[in-house]
Each structure stands twice: as C-alpha cells, then as structure tokens.
Amino acid sequence: MQNVWAKRIVAGKSLAVYYLQSEAEKCHNLYGKSSRSKDIKFASHLFLVKENDVFVFGMECIVYKKSNKRTIFVAKVDSSGLGTQAASSSALAASAIETVINAQYEEGAAEVEVTLFAISQSQYLFPESSENGHKHVLSDAGLLHWWVKCLEMVRKDYYPAEEQCSEATVNRNSEDVSAEKKKHMAYMFVPGLPSLRSYLPNSFWKQGTALQEGKAIEMIPRYPDDPKARYLYEIQDQRSEMSVAEFWDTLSFRQECCSGKLVGFYSLSLPKHTVEAVSSRKKNFDFGLVLPPKLYRIIYDSLLKRSFRSLSIASQSTETFLGETIAAIQRVNGFSMDKVVQTIEGNAKPVSSKKRDPEPPQALNVLQPRKKKK
Numbered sequence: 001m002q003n004v005w006a007k008r009i010v011a012g013k014s015l016a017v018y019y020l021q022s023e024a025e026k027c028h029n030l031y032g033k034s035s036r037s038k039d040i041k042f043a044s045h046l047f048l049v050k051e052n053d054v055f056v057f058g059m060e061c062i063v064y065k066k067s068n069k070r071t072i073f074v075a076k077v078d079s080s081g082l083g084t085q086a087a088s089s090s091a092l093a094a095s096a097i098e099t100v101i102n103a104q105y106e107e108g109a110a111e112v113e114v115t116l117f118a119i120s121q122s123q124y125l126f127p128e129s130s131e132n133g134h135k136h137v138l139s140d141a142g143l144l145h146w147w148v149k150c151l152e153m154v155r156k157d158y159y160p161a162e163e164q165c166s167e168a169t170v171n172r173n174s175e176d177v178s179a180e181k182k183k184h185m186a187y188m189f190v191p192g193l194p195s196l197r198s199y200l201p202n203s204f205w206k207q208g209t210a211l212q213e214g215k216a217i218e219m220i221p222r223y224p225d226d227p228k229a230r231y232l233y234e235i236q237d238q239r240s241e242m243s244v245a246e247f248w249d250t251l252s253f254r255q256e257c258c259s260g261k262l263v264g265f266y267s268l269s270l271p272k273h274t275v276e277a278v279s280s281r282k283k284n285f286d287f288g289l290v291l292p293p294k295l296y297r298i299i300y301d302s303l304l305k306r307s308f309r310s311l312s313i314a315s316q317s318t319e320t321f322l323g324e325t326i327a328a329i330q331r332v333n334g335f336s337m338d339k340v341v342q343t344i345e346g347n348a349k350p351v352s353s354k355k356r357d358p359e360p361p362q363a364l365n366v367l368q369p370r371k372k373k374k
C-alpha cells in the first residue's frame with residue numbers, strides 16, 4: 001500500500017493518508033426499477049490526505065459489488081490548495097483509486113472497473129476552500145484533461161509494459177487495436193463535443209462509452225448526483241424502450257449536460273484476474289477502517305460542516321474533525337490507528353512546475369510576512 005503513494009510523493013516530504021470505509025449495504029436503485037439492482041451491494045470509501053496539520057486532498061468513492069465484479073465510482077475529489085506541492089492532486093487521486101482497486105483484488109474480485117463523471121465545481125469536500133486564496137480550481141475543460149492524466153496513471157500501473165501502446169499509435173484507427181486490447185479500454189464521452197482527439201493520449205483510450213447495447217433504463221446505472229439520472233428517470237416512465245445508443249446520442253441535448261459547462265463521463269476497465277491469480281494473491285492488505293454505515297455518514301457529514309476558508313481555519317477544522325472522528329470510531333471492531341492512518345514518506349523525484357506559487361502557504365510563519373505577488 002505504501003508504495004502506491006510513496007512513488008508519487010516528492011522525496012523528503014511526507015503525507016498522512018486517512019482511510020475510512022463503510023460496511024457494504026444493499027443497493028436498490030442503481031438500475032431504477034429494473035431487477036438488475038438485485039444482489040448488488042455498495043460501500044463508501046473516504047480518503048483524506050493531510051500535510052503538516054491541514055487536509056490538502058480528499059476523495060470519496062463508492063464501490064458496487066456483484067459476486068466477483070466491482071465498479072468503483074469516484075464520487076468526489078477535492079483539494080484545499082494548502083499543501084506544499086508534496087504531490088500533485090492527480091497523483092494523489094491515482095494513488096487513492098489504486099488503493100481501492102488493490103483492496104478489491106485482495107477481496108477476490110476478478111473484474112474491476114473505475115467509472116466517474118467530471119463536473120467542475122469550486123469545492124466538494126472542503127467547504128469554503130475556494131475562498132482561501134491558494135486553491136487551484138480547474139475549469140471544466142481543464143478537469144477533462146486532468147481526469148485523463150489521472151486515469152492514465154492508473155491504467156499504466158495495471159498493464160504489463162509489453163501491452164503499452166506507444167505515443168505513435170495515438171492516431172491509429174481504433175479498428176487496428178486487437179480484440180483483446182479493445183476489451184480493456186478507457187472510455188471518455190463528453191456530450192456535445194464531437195471530437196475528443198486532443199484529449200486522448202493513446203489508443204487504449206476510446207471516445208464514447210463502454211456500454212452500447214440493450215435498453216437504456218436496464219443497462220445504464222444511476223450514481224449519486226448523476227447528471228444523466230434525471231433523463232433516465234424520465235425515459236423510464238415515457239420511453240422505456242429507448243436503446244443505450246439512442247440515450248447517449250440524445251443526452252447531448254439535455255440541459256443538465258449542455259448548459260454551458262462540459263461534463264465528462266469516464267470508464268476504465270482493468271485486466272481480468274483469473275481465478276488462480278485471485279486465489280494466489282497474498283492477503284496482506286490491512287488499511288482502511290470499516291465503519292457501520294450510519295457512523296460513516298455522520299463522520300462524512302461532519303466534514304462538510306467545517307470551513308477551509310483560510311490556512312488557520314482549515315488547520316483548526318482538520319484538528320477538530322480528526323479529534324472528534326477518532327473519538328467516535330475508537331470502539332469500532334478492529335480499530336487501530338494503523339488501519340485509519342498511514343504516514344507515507346515520499347520517494348519520487350521532484351518535478352519543477354513554473355506555474356505554481358513558489359511560496360507554499362505552509363512555509364509561512366507569523367514572523368515572516370507574506371511577499372506580495374507581482
């Protein structure tokens with residue numbers, strides 16, 4: 001687990017990664033009224049990354065489980081902007097996603113898919129962080145590129161080197177890609193954008209969606225805060241025969257997906273694990289405390305009541321949130337601090353970024369006045 005994070009954190013810096021999960025619960029409404037929701041369970045996973053004494057990054061995802069298949073839906077990613085550039089947010093998101101993927105494989109999953117939709121917003125997990133003057137909020141188009149970068153980091157880690165496509169293959173007709181590789185592609189779809197050529201890094205990536213067959217209301221899942229869910233509910237009552245292909249085609253005309261902001265839908269299928277590979281995996285994964293769902297939600301909601309509108313307020317919010325959370329989870333079965341938090345020492349080479357503020361917020365102290373930006 002350590003390595004998944006350490007390789008993306010600059011050498012000489014360290015981050016504390018907090019990881020909480022909820023117990024799996026029955027999921028009744030992933031496919032609307034369809035019986036496909038039967039036998040599906042879901043569990044929430046929350047990562048909070050702290051540098052010095054303040055949260056710098058957070059991610060929540062929901063894992064849907066049906067027998068040995070897992071869909072990891074990345075629900076919310078956020079940054080506070082208050083870190084010292086120990087790692088990029090895309091790298092931290094990739095490491096959090098890989099931690100969840102590895103946990104699924106260790107549990108015996110054979111098929112794992114990562115899915116998400118990108119909608120840029122000023123904040124998701126750290127309230128008022130967009131007012132702190134340090135946070136870098138990506139535009140809608142910036143966020144689309146950002147997710148490609150992040151998911152590409154993940155994809156590369158799960159494909160053996162010989163299967164990697166070279167940059168030269170980027171513009172190759174996707175028909176050339178072998179049938180086997182086709183199965184394991186990353187998909188990106190942006191309603192209203194006819195060509196995503198400038199976004200896709202290589203031929204592992206394909207414009208469109210992995211799901212293309214069957215009836216839309218039976219095949220297309222509805223995730224929390226899903227921009228396509230309203231449309232799916234509408235057709236459930238009025239046009240229940242609509243095909244998946246027609247659904248995607250007509251989604252571009254819906255107000256929730258074309259009201260000025262670009263919305264990106266992504267999915268990444270990871271290589272299947274054979275039964276032998278699954279059973280021979282070492283069971284050595286012991287990170288992420290599992291909480292009763294009600295307690296998980298209380299803790300999650302309490303994070304959303306804090307403020308991150310300045311460095312000092314954010315540090316205070318981080319401290320009180322963690323103090324109250326640890327007090328609340330201490331009696332949970334299997335509790336140990338090691339399961340809740342791991343301190344990761346970075347071992348990545350630093351990459352220089354000219355664009356960023358060279359003076360990170362945490363380098364300041366009260367005796368050292370902030371230099372004016374030119």
Ligand SMILES: CC(=O)SCCNC(=O)CCNC(=O)[C@H](O)C(C)(C)COP(=O)(O)OP(=O)(O)OC[C@H]1O[C@@H](n2cnc3c(N)ncnc32)[C@H](O)[C@@H]1OP(=O)(O)O
Nearest residue numbers: 076077078079088089090118119120121122136137138355
């Ligand atoms: C499923 C979902 O959750 S989608 C919703 C995503 N979340 C949000 O929209 C919430 C608000 N947004 C954010 O918190 C942030 O914009 C995030 C988390 C999405 C990305 O955080 P960032 O700090 O921009 O990400 P990251 O560290 O990877 O940097 C991305 C780029 O911005 C540049 N950058 C980062 N900080 C700065 C800064 N302060 N000034 C200028 N450029 C900066 C980086 O150098 C990098 O550039 P590159 O791609 O050319 O290398």
